[in-house]
Amino acid sequence: VNSSTVACIVVAAGRGERLGAGRPKAFVEVGGRTPLEHVARTVALHTAIDHLVVVVPADLVGEARRMLDHAGLSERDGLTSTVVAGGDTRQASVAHGLTALADSDDIVLVHDAARCLMPGQVYERVVEAIRSGHSAAIPVLPVVDTMKRVSDGAVVGTVDRSELRVVQTPQGFRRGVLFAGHEAAIRRGDDAVTDDAGLVERLGIPVHVVDGDDRGLKITRPFDLAVAGALAVDPDVSAGLVDDEATS
Ligand code: CTP
Ligand code: MG
Numbered sequence: 001v002n003s004s005t006v007a008c009i010v011v012a013a014g015r016g017e018r019l020g021a022g023r024p025k026a027f028v029e030v031g032g033r034t035p036l037e038h039v040a041r042t043v044a045l046h047t048a049i050d051h052l053v054v055v056v057p058a059d060l061v062g063e064a065r066r067m068l069d070h071a072g073l074s075e076r077d078g079l080t081s082t083v084v085a086g087g088d089t090r091q092a093s094v095a096h097g098l099t100a101l102a103d104s105d106d107i108v109l110v111h112d113a114a115r116c117l118m119p120g121q122v123y124e125r126v127v128e129a130i131r132s133g134h135s136a137a138i139p140v141l142p143v144v145d146t147m148k149r150v151s152d153g154a155v156v157g158t159v160d161r162s163e164l165r166v167v168q169t170p171q172g173f174r175r176g177v178l179f180a181g182h183e184a185a186i187r188r189g190d191d192a193v194t195d196d197a198g199l200v201e202r203l204g205i206p207v208h209v210v211d212g213d214d215r216g217l218k219i220t221r222p223f224d225l226a227v228a229g230a231l232a233v234d235p236d237v238s239a240g241l242v243d244d245e246a247t248s
Contacts, residue, residue, distance in 0.1 A: 005050035006127055007105035008170060009097035010039050012064070012113030013055050013086020018221050024057055025219055026113040031232025035116035035219065036064060038232065040071040044079055046120025048127070051080050051105055054113075055097045058085035089192040095182055101175070107131070108178050110196045111170035117231055118168065118216035125210040126172035135177045136200045139212030140165035168212040171197050177205055 012026035012035070021028045026035045033041070036054065043049050052073070056064040064083045073081055082100045086093035094110055101108065107130045109123060122139050129137035143166060147159040173181075173196070181199030185191075193199055197207045219228050 003104060004106040005102065005104040006048070006107045006109070007051040007053055007101050008043055008047075008049045008109040008111055008123065009053045009055065009094060009100075010036075010111050010113050011055045011086065011090055011093045011097065012036055013057050013093040013096075014090065014114070015057075019219065019225060020222065021225070024060065025225075026056065026116075027060065027063070028225070030116060030219070030225065031229045033232070034067065035113045036067055037071045038116035039111065039113055040068050040073055040081070042118070042120050043123070044071070044073045044076045047123045049109070049123065050078060051082070051102055053097045053100045054081065054083045055086040055093045056083060061085055091182070091185065091191055091193045094196060098179065098182065106175050107172060108175050109170040109172045110178070112218060114219045115169055115216045116219065117228055118170070119213055122168075122210070122213050122216060123170050126170050129208050129210050130172045130174060134208035135174045135205050136172065136197055137208040137210055138171045138197045139168045139216065140209045141168065141212045141214065142166075165209065166212070167195065167197070168216045168218075173200060177203075
């Protein structure tokens with residue numbers, strides 16, 4: 001038994017209103033599998049994560065449990081999984097996931113089920129950053145578009161994008177740091193914060209960045225679902241487009 005283990009909390013308890021698919025988006029098909037199945041397979045087959053905590057709407061706990069049991073989790077020894085009901089906001093759902101951690105879960109990743117095609121190598125990069133001594137680490141991408149500040153229908157300035165990054169998940173934390181961030185938010189009365197790293201930043205704790213991956217796009221609107229569906233059909237092809245590492 002490991003004295004120190006790595007958990008990944010996957011939040012999938014949103015309603016998917018912007019997608020408008022008629023059911024929560026973690027349960028919609030993306031290239032033949034649901035986002036929840038994609039994430040479970042990635043974690044099981046392409047990471048060394050020990051504990052998968054999946055947070056879903058209360059009425060879908062049973063369905064999620066069955067889905068995980070058929071998603072290849074058993075293909076790797078040493079991976080356990082827990083399904084819990086989420087809350088009204090993403091922050092609340094993460095908090096519910098925190099209650100399901102094992103005592104040994106020292107490193108905790110928080111991941112959006114909506115980023116279901118994020119390759120395992122990014123999870124591993126985040127874990128490695130925490131193992132190497134960072135209290136928090138997040139995957140980021142450079143901003144490729146020109147960014148402008150706009151007010152009342154007119155441009156008021158051009159932003160220097162060289163310092164800007166797009167933030168993805170999974171975000172990784174030393175367990176105590178993530179708990180402290182969430183506890184401080186509750187004390188402040190914040191209940192709808194969507195960025196866990198932001199909660200940790202507010203404690204004055206440095207957040208390390210690692211390279212993200214374009215395949216980790218968040219399925220938010222129908223357009224994203226179409227893109228993700230195309231990527232999911234042949235991840236090897238998309239892997240060749242975005243990096244020269246082996247497909248994870
Ligand atoms: N999430 C959650 N619990 C909530 C709200 C969101 O677990 N109460 C999760 C979503 O399932 C998703 C991730 O947080 O994996 C990012 O949220 P978002 O993209 O906003 O998903 P939804 O809230 O489902 O979508 P929408 O805001 O369009 O309803
Ligand atoms: Mg939402």
